[in-house]
Amino acid sequence: MLLHNANILVIDDDEDVLVALRLLLKSKVKEVVVNKNPNTIQSLMQEHNFDVVILDMNFNGLVNTGNEGIFWLNKIKKQNPNVDVILITAYGDIDLAIRSLKQGASDFIVKPWKNEKILETVRELVEKKKRPKGQKTNLNSETKIIGESEVMQEVFVKLKKVAPTDANILILGENGTGKDLIAKAIHENSLRKNMPFVKVDVGALTESLFESELFGYKKGAFTDAREDRKGRFEAANGGTLFLDEIGNISLRQQARLLTVLQNRQVTPIGANQSIEIDIRLICATNLSINNLADEEKFRKDLIYRINTVDITIPPLRERGKDITLLAHYFIDFYADKYGKGSFSLELDFIQKLKSHGFAGNVRELQYALERTVIMAEDQRLKAADLIFSAIESPQPTVLQKETNLDAIEKSAILRVIEKNKGNISKSAKELGITRAALYRRLNKYEL
Numbered sequence: 001m002l003l004h005n006a007n008i009l010v011i012d013d014d015e016d017v018l019v020a021l022r023l024l025l026k027s028k029v030k031e032v033v034v035n036k037n038p039n040t041i042q043s044l045m046q047e048h049n050f051d052v053v054i055l056d057m058n059f060n061g062l063v064n065t066g067n068e069g070i071f072w073l074n075k076i077k078k079q080n081p082n083v084d085v086i087l088i089t090a091y092g093d094i095d096l097a098i099r100s101l102k103q104g105a106s107d108f109i110v111k112p113w114k115n116e117k118i119l120e121t122v123r124e125l126v127e128k129k130k131r132p133k134g135q136k137t138n139l140n141s142e143t144k145i146i147g148e149s150e151v152m153q154e155v156f157v158k159l160k161k162v163a164p165t166d167a168n169i170l171i172l173g174e175n176g177t178g179k180d181l182i183a184k185a186i187h188e189n190s191l192r193k194n195m196p197f198v199k200v201d202v203g204a205l206t207e208s209l210f211e212s213e214l215f216g217y218k219k220g221a222f223t224d225a226r227e228d229r230k231g232r233f234e235a236a237n238g239g240t241l242f243l244d245e246i247g248n249i250s251l252r253q254q255a256r257l258l259t260v261l262q263n264r265q266v267t268p269i270g271a272n273q274s275i276e277i278d279i280r281l282i283c284a285t286n287l288s289i290n291n292l293a294d295e296e297k298f299r300k301d302l303i304y305r306i307n308t309v310d311i312t313i314p315p316l317r318e319r320g321k322d323i324t325l326l327a328h329y330f331i332d333f334y335a336d337k338y339g340k341g342s343f344s345l346e347l348d349f350i351q352k353l354k355s356h357g358f359a360g361n362v363r364e365l366q367y368a369l370e371r372t373v374i375m376a377e378d379q380r381l382k383a384a385d386l387i388f389s390a391i392e393s394p395q396p397t398v399l400q401k402e403t404n405l406d407a408i409e410k411s412a413i414l415r416v417i418e419k420n421k422g423n424i425s426k427s428a429k430e431l432g433i434t435r436a437a438l439y440r441r442l443n444k445y446e447l
């Protein structure tokens with residue numbers, strides 16, 4: 001964990017100490033709360049998730065034995081043993097220092113202190129911590145899902161409730177909202193977690209690939225079938241099958257899928273015998289449930305089958321404080337990845353983030369911050385360091401002649417592909433969509 005992600009509480013009855021420490025720490029850490037009264041410690045700890053408490057040893061200046069400090073130290077450690085406590089005293093009493101360390105204090109500082117020393121002590125303690133950055137999901141999962149907004153807390157509650165059941169789940173959400181992550185987390189929190197998790201982007205499959213990919217085939221079943229190949233249903237047997245972009249499959253593909261789900265059997269192309277399958281099905285789409293309910297495009301009976309429970313992931317622009325949380329997470333992640341040291345975020349940087357629309361959701365934020373870290377020339381990131389690509393979030397502006405959304409999207413795609421010299425993977429990344437989604441759009445616009 002890095003210093004700028006830390007939450008710090010300072011408790012001292014000397015107002016000057018509180019002001020000085022607040023000033024010193026404010027720009028370096030995520031949150032600093034100061035209070036004169038040690039009786040507030042318990043409730044403040046309930047409200048905030050502190051990493052470090054800086055605590056005076058002597059309150060009221062009456063008894064200078066340091067006992068009060070040790071009394072409050074014990075209370076803090078009892079309430080949360082993971083919080084580091086740094087004790088401060090005006091009297092450099094080595095016996096007291098040793099006593100407080102034995103009682104669980106992490107360090108001891110003598111007044112008057114040097115600012116560098118305090119910062120160094122806090123930084124060392126914070127960097128030692130292994131707390132996963134910003135993860136608030138409380139899920140038993142490898143997959144890190146960052147978010148503490150109310151709407152995401154609701155998603156996590158639902159996820160925890162349904163994951164251990166075998167219910168089929170439909171995940172709804174705009175592109176880049178984290179449907180993939182949620183699908184993985186459901187599997188990792190399910191009874192099938194030690195069995196395979198198999199993902200298929202069904203929206204990107206042509207009619208013929210759909211069958212061979214999902215159901216498999218026997219050698220010689222068609223010209224290119226040089227050997228037997230297991231389908232994805234069979235590969236997922238005993239585990240979870242995740243069908244992404246389900247809203248984009250044809251009515252014919254829907255009928256084939258429905259038959260398999262009803263019979264719980266698949267017959268590989270060219271085989272005479274069917275195979276029993278036992279899968280938990282998770283589907284995802286970026287269409288709204290109302291769009292899916294259009295019977296000309298999607299069969300009602302299939303919706304009922306895949307949608308025992310639905311989970312809707314809200315767009316990033318509706319998640320309030322998650323934007324800052326995710327920003328810290330991605331900045332740290334890419335700073336580590338590219339060996340760029342640690343960054344702090346200036347207020348105007350955060351403000352610019354918060355006022356952005358994020359049409360491409362978390363994926364757009366992630367790519368923008370990766371770019372920011374790569375290009376950064378200073379460890380303090382300012383608004384000017386944050387560059388959103390117009391392509392990731394196409395906004396119709398007065399400069400754009402086209403008023404039609406399709407035309408805007410088409411010209412944005414063309415620009416990016418041209419910029420990336422025809423490289424589809426790079427272009428999809430820059431556009432904030434998957435390769436499959438880009439191919440679909442190329443098809444749609446006949447590009």
Ligand SMILES: Nc1ncnc2c1ncn2[C@@H]1O[C@H](COP(=O)(O)OP(=O)(O)OP(=O)(O)O)[C@@H](O)[C@H]1O
Pocket residue numbers: 144145146147173174175176177178179180181182244286362363366433434437
């Ligand atoms: N809450 C989150 N915490 C951390 N990373 C996230 C979160 N949500 C999304 N991401 C990251 O954003 C990117 C897009 O997420 P993901 O692929 O799960 O979205 P999606 O909704 O499945 O997108 P699409 O509809 O385009 O397939 C991924 O790199 C993912 O790791």
